[in-house]
Amino acid sequence: MLTGPTEPFKNVILLPQTNQLLALYTIIRDQNTKRTDFCFYSDRIIRLLVEEGLNHMPVEAKTITTPTGQTYDGVSFLGKICGVSIVRAGESMEQPLRDVCRSVRIGKILIQRNEETAEAELFYEKLPEDIHERNVFLLDPMVATGGSAIVATKVLLEKGVKQENIFFLNLVCCKEGIDLYHKEFPNIKIVTGAIDSGLDTKKYLNPGLGDFGDRYFCI
Ligand code: PRP
Ligand code: URA
Ligand code: MG
Numbered sequence: 001m002l003t004g005p006t007e008p009f010k011n012v013i014l015l016p017q018t019n020q021l022l023a024l025y026t027i028i029r030d031q032n033t034k035r036t037d038f039c040f041y042s043d044r045i046i047r048l049l050v051e052e053g054l055n056h057m058p059v060e061a062k063t064i065t066t067p068t069g070q071t072y073d074g075v076s077f078l079g080k081i082c083g084v085s086i087v088r089a090g091e092s093m094e095q096p097l098r099d100v101c102r103s104v105r106i107g108k109i110l111i112q113r114n115e116e117t118a119e120a121e122l123f124y125e126k127l128p129e130d131i132h133e134r135n136v137f138l139l140d141p142m143v144a145t146g147g148s149a150i151v152a153t154k155v156l157l158e159k160g161v162k163q164e165n166i167f168f169l170n171l172v173c174c175k176e177g178i179d180l181y182h183k184e185f186p187n188i189k190i191v192t193g194a195i196d197s198g199l200d201t202k203k204y205l206n207p208g209l210g211d212f213g214d215r216y217f218c219i
Contacts, residue, residue: 009178011186013056015048015193025194028171029209038215039092042141042171045193046096049169052191053137054100056167057081079135082128086111086140086152089213093139093169107131109155111148118203120147125155132160138168141212143190144203146177150184163187171212172205174198 008014015021027033027041059075066072082105083097094106107127111120128134136156143149149168156166163185170192176199178190196205209215 011189013191043096046093049191050097050100053167053169081135083137083139089141090139092216109152111151120151122151135165136161138166141171143170143173143177144199144205146180149181153185172196174205
């Protein structure tokens with residue numbers, strides 16, 4: 001069951017809300033789910049997000065010969081990609097990306113929300129030199145106010161990455177976060193699995209799943 005708005009958002013690609021996907025979200029949203037299961041089922045969702053992101057990569061025509069001697073008119077991927085994780089929670093999405101794209105380059109942007117004000121603060125970035133020539137999968141499982149994603153995206157644009165080459169992969173977001181993000185960057189595609197109904201007084205997603213970083217790495 002969808003927990004938030006159902007109307008389509010421009011440049012938001014919502015994974016098909018199949019029973020399987022909803023069952024995965026039910027596990028990771030459950031406060032009683034232990035860390036090993038939280039990680040395992042989150043990884044499964046992240047894998048689906050990565051596969052969907054790859055559906056938007058450019059291809060070129062390629063003809064091959066099959067073992068039966070027949071030709072097959074197919075396609076092959078064109079261009080280069082890289083991942084950029086918003087540390088810490090975004091690092092959870094690196095391995096599922098590597099599982100699909102072997103030896104993919106990964107950059108990091110360390111951003112933390114101030115626990116009092118929920119304002120995003122940038123501490124550090126290290127990105128591939130040629131990032132401006134790449135399609136970039138920006139990785140962060142949570143979009144609440146949208147502040148962290150906006151700060152991270154500004155770093156990418158300053159490095160010369162084009163908006164149309166950024167694909168933001170995300171597990172849970174909400175209308176407030178999407179609207180703020182797309183007010184700044186209308187052409188960036190957000191690939192998500194869940195759009196929640198809003199934020200609580202502490203700016204946590206509602207119903208959400210709590211603090212993703214703590215649940216994946218710590219508790
Ligand atoms: C979380 C999350 C996002 C951000 C979302 O990170 O991973 O980066 O909050 O909130 P926003 O949309 O209101 O900016 P957090 O700062 O808690 O750091 P963590 O990854 O170390 O948990
Ligand atoms: N960060 C999280 O981990 N969860 C939220 O609900 C909001 C920000
Ligand atoms: Mg956190």
